[in-house]
Amino acid sequence: MPTLGQLIDRNADRFGDQDAYVELDRRRSWRELGQRTDALAHALRSLDVRKGDRVGVILPDCIEVAETIGACAKAGAIRVGLNYRLAPREIGALIDDAGLDVLIVQDTKVAIAQKALTFSKRQPVLVGVGAQHALERDYETLIAAASDRGAFTHTPHEQLMICYTTGSTGLPKGAIYPHALMIESMGVIALTEGAGPDDVWLHAMPASGVPIIHLLRNMFHGTKCAIVGEWDAETALKLIDREQATICVLVPTMLNDLLSSGLITQYNCSSIRQLGYGSAPIPPATVCDALKAFGCKFLQMFGTTELMGMGMMLTATDHERALKDGHNCLESAGRALYYVDVRVVDEQGNDVPNGEAGELLIHSPYVIPGYWNQAVEYSETVRDGWLYTGDIAVIDAEGYVHLKDRAKFRIKSGGYNVFPVEVENCLAEHDAVDEVSVFGLPDPKWGDRIHAVVTLNSETVVSSAELREYCRGKIANFKIPKDIEIWDALPKGPTGKIQKREIIEICGRDDQSGAA
Structure with missing residues (x-):
């Protein structure tokens, strides 16, 4: 199985002038990607990064995400994605946990990184991406300075990256991704889902963690990946239309957002086959x-x-x-x-x-x-x-x-086990409901009291009582939520997942204050 760096170089040779990555306002060809990952690998060496050293990135989804992991793969460094949506204290803990030597940061995220470093014992070298970062070391300057050094001799290494979990219980854990196994897994997934040489991948999943596998899906066929960036339904639809995207993966909240946007018919989405x-x-x-x-x-x-x-x-x-x-x-x-x-x-x-x-x-x-x-x-x-x-x-x-x-979210109410997902599916069938989260709150009588929080589709009005009545006859009476709250929005995590634990904490505090 070729390494990630070898895949990039192969595509640069075979598909040099074809697009590798595009955004709404930028493009990068395979030849450019090959040259820039070589130059960035040389630049990392100049920053004393050696085999096995950890290089962190705090970037929104962008072309530089692909460039940084490609350069790390060539240099033998271990790439570590840090999610800027985490609290600075959490990011600081992960900087220490990974033992970062270099941290590459988007200009709009520099303040987050600098705040995180106040909670960190390590002080990695900071490299700024973009025109507004004001850091001593600039990403493009480093690449330009090393651009005449030619091809980089790849450093064989076992570990490609550390991928932190979303941290639903305590601080995130750093999953170790071996180089060969990750490339093989990516290839198997591409084969299983039927991605081919004529596909244009639309990338929408946040690539700070495991979704980077999606961002790299185009490596096997030397095809194009269109990057949405910070999620926006209209940006996604514009890219589908302009780039004739054929395949993508979304989280449920993104799919809901597209459906509720009212914009799908305004763009040509006929290219999407899957x-x-x-x-x-x-x-x-x-x-x-x-x-x-x-x-x-x-x-x-x-x-x-x-x-x-x-x-x-x-x-x-x-x-x-x-x-x-x-x-x-x-x-x-x-x-x-x-x-x-x-x-x-x-x-x-x-x-x-x-x-x-x-x-x-x-x-x-x-x-x-x-x-x-x-x-x-x-x-x-x-x-x-x-x-x-x-x-x-x-x-x-x-x-x-x-x-x-x-x-951990199984509800035990009145001696019965209730699984939230079946109640959530029932509520989600109501035309007015957009998103829903169901869970248990402590109750002296029932053990757990079934509680729901929903958001509504725009321009719809429905009461909590009407939603409870809607459930009657569709699920057992003991599964119907005792209370249903209607919120403007549900908190989301870095991959777009609804943060049930955070909702439980909010409702739990309100419950306790109400009881007091």
């Missing part, structure tokens, strides 16, 4: 709306940071089956891919029969080999090669894996 969605559960009703709006094939992808990509998929055929025959597979996360094994076990680790709920375990050749500096946490997450996902799931007779919820 839309993938993943990263969080999505109500079947939303999938049906998206199928009607775009008229293309749909895939659902299930993966985690620890899998270096995907583990399960709902294929286009599955979607057609659900729409034509009313099959319930859209309520699942799909079936295990051909190289993946799945199990569902009880609290003692024993396999449970199909149809019974338990914790989902996944075995794949692409399970990460460890967490950076966290051997104990890794040994608790991966045991005997099996990834303990923390998801409660049921496998049906056809092998579809139905995710009931995260184990």
Whole structure:
């Protein structure tokens, strides 16, 4: 399997003048990408970066994200993506955890980086990207100074990057991505989803973490990747229209945003042949709306940071089956891919029969080999090669894996187990509901009291009582939320996931203050 640097150089030789990456106002050809990653690798050497040293980046999605990982791959450095949406104290902790030697920062994020360094023991060399950073070292100046040094002799190395989890419990953990395994995983995913040499990839997922795999999908065929940047529905539609994008992956909130924007018919989206969605559960009703709006094939992808990509998929055929025959597979996360094994076990680790709920375990050749500096946490997450996902799931007779919820979000109300996702799916079917989050709050009578927070589609009015009544007859009465709050927006994480833990904390504080 070629290295990432070799893929870049091969494409520079074969497809030199063709676009590698485009944004709304910039383009970079494969030849330019090859030359600039060589020059940046030379520049990293001049900053005393050696094999195994860690280079951090704080960048919104942009062409430089691809350039920096390409240069690190050539120089043998370990690339570390830091999400600027984290609090400065959290970023500072990750700078220390990774042991960064260099930190490349977008000019609009310099203040965040400098604040983060006040919480960090390490003081990495800062390199500014953009015209307004005012740092001593400038990204373009470093590249220009090294541009006459020619091709960079690649440094073989095992670890390509550290990918931090989203940190839903405590600080994020640094998943170690080996170079060869990550490239192989990327290739297998591209093969599985059917990406080909004529595809134009639309990149919308935040690439500070594992979604960088999407940003690099074009490496195998030397094709074009159009980068949306900070998510904006109209920017995405403009790029689809202008660049004739054919394939992309979105998180549910992005798909919802496109559907509610009212802009889809104003742009030519006929080039899109396949839309993938993943990263969080999505109500079947939303999938049906998206199928009607775009008229293309749909895939659902299930993966985690620890899998270096995907583990399960709902294929286009599955979607057609659900729409034509009313099959319930859209309520699942799909079936295990051909190289993946799945199990569902009880609290003692024993396999449970199909149809019974338990914790989902996944075995794949692409399970990460460890967490950076966290051997104990890794040994608790991966045991005997099996990834303990923390998801409660049921496998049906056809092998579809139905995710009931995260184990930590399971509600125990009045002696019954209630999985939030089934209540969320019910509420999401109401025409007025845009997004929904369901969870349990402590209750002296019920143990957990089922609580919901929703946002509404624009120009719709519905009351909490009407939403509760809507649920009646669709789900068991004991599953109907005792209270439904209507918010203007739900908090989102770095990959667009709804931050249920944050919502619970807010509602929990309000609950306690109300009781007082």
